[in-house]
Amino acid sequence: MPSLLSDVIEMLGQTIIKVVPITLVLALVFSVLAHFWACNPGTPWWRKRELATDICYWFFVPLITRVVRIGLLVLGAGFIFNIHGADELIAFYDNGHGPLSELPLWVQGAMFLILSDFMLYWTHRMFHGRGFWKYHSIHHSSEDLDWISAARFHPVNLFLGTVAVDVILLMAGISPNVMIWVGPFTTFHSAFVHANLNWTFGPFKYVIATPVFHRWHHTSVDEGGDTNFAGTFPLWDILFGTFRMPENELPASYGTDDPEFPTQIAGQLVYPFQK
Numbered sequence: 001m002p003s004l005l006s007d008v009i010e011m012l013g014q015t016i017i018k019v020v021p022i023t024l025v026l027a028l029v030f031s032v033l034a035h036f037w038a039c040n041p042g043t044p045w046w047r048k049r050e051l052a053t054d055i056c057y058w059f060f061v062p063l064i065t066r067v068v069r070i071g072l073l074v075l076g077a078g079f080i081f082n083i084h085g086a087d088e089l090i091a092f093y094d095n096g097h098g099p100l101s102e103l104p105l106w107v108q109g110a111m112f113l114i115l116s117d118f119m120l121y122w123t124h125r126m127f128h129g130r131g132f133w134k135y136h137s138i139h140h141s142s143e144d145l146d147w148i149s150a151a152r153f154h155p156v157n158l159f160l161g162t163v164a165v166d167v168i169l170l171m172a173g174i175s176p177n178v179m180i181w182v183g184p185f186t187t188f189h190s191a192f193v194h195a196n197l198n199w200t201f202g203p204f205k206y207v208i209a210t211p212v213f214h215r216w217h218h219t220s221v222d223e224g225g226d227t228n229f230a231g232t233f234p235l236w237d238i239l240f241g242t243f244r245m246p247e248n249e250l251p252a253s254y255g256t257d258d259p260e261f262p263t264q265i266a267g268q269l270v271y272p273f274q275k
Helices: 002-037 051-081 086-094 105-127 133-140 147-151 155-171 176-194 202-206 211-217 235-239 265-274
Strands: none
Touching: 002 051, 002 147, 002 176, 051 086, 051 147, 051 155, 051 265, 105 133, 105 155, 105 176, 105 235, 133 155, 133 265, 147 176, 176 211
8 A cells, every 4th residue: 555655646746747847838828829819808817717626637637547547558458468467568568569569650640649539529429418418517617718628527537538548549559659749749739729719720620620619519509519529630520410610700608507516626526426
């Protein structure tokens, strides 16, 4: 137990060391951009309601996803491939395995982005279903939507969504080395699509998700809350009939339809189990 506790504390320290500089850079970039190209007028992100809640998520999510991802990869290697020793696990996952690991790293990275986005599109739609919405509603609860809102996810949403998809693709053989550039891209892009920017990218709105594209997803169901499920590539929404980007129109309001939705992280974590 003491060893496990020290490992968790060490991992927490490593996570904070990585997250702090990234957070400062994102805060500076999106503060400047929103000053010139804000989508919705109002107070800047650092004065938004529930800022403390979003900051807690911003540091809590990377830690918990890292711990659970490693745990699932270890369990998967043991049950499926009968690999248990620490050295064997490192060798097994270090550069990937099987046919996929023999592809050029950039090809593996592209595959990871495309396949993960496709799977996340469908898990995202699943979480908008009746049985899972209570978990995903935490992500939609931010009424002052901005870049720092990107990390507001319930652990169940993370486990069955992001973490599960990552584990599946890494166990399939894709090298973890792709995360060297895929990881920073997904972190920046996730913050970008939640940022308070009126960018649509014109004709490229069909190629990559933009802030306005994703903001329609955070509106009420009547306005477009059941559209634009893709995280990175709007192609999935186009193919499956869930794309929404009205011309010369911007979404105005965000949040859930529950007036008593908790505003603190502790209340939000237990919220789904009270429903």
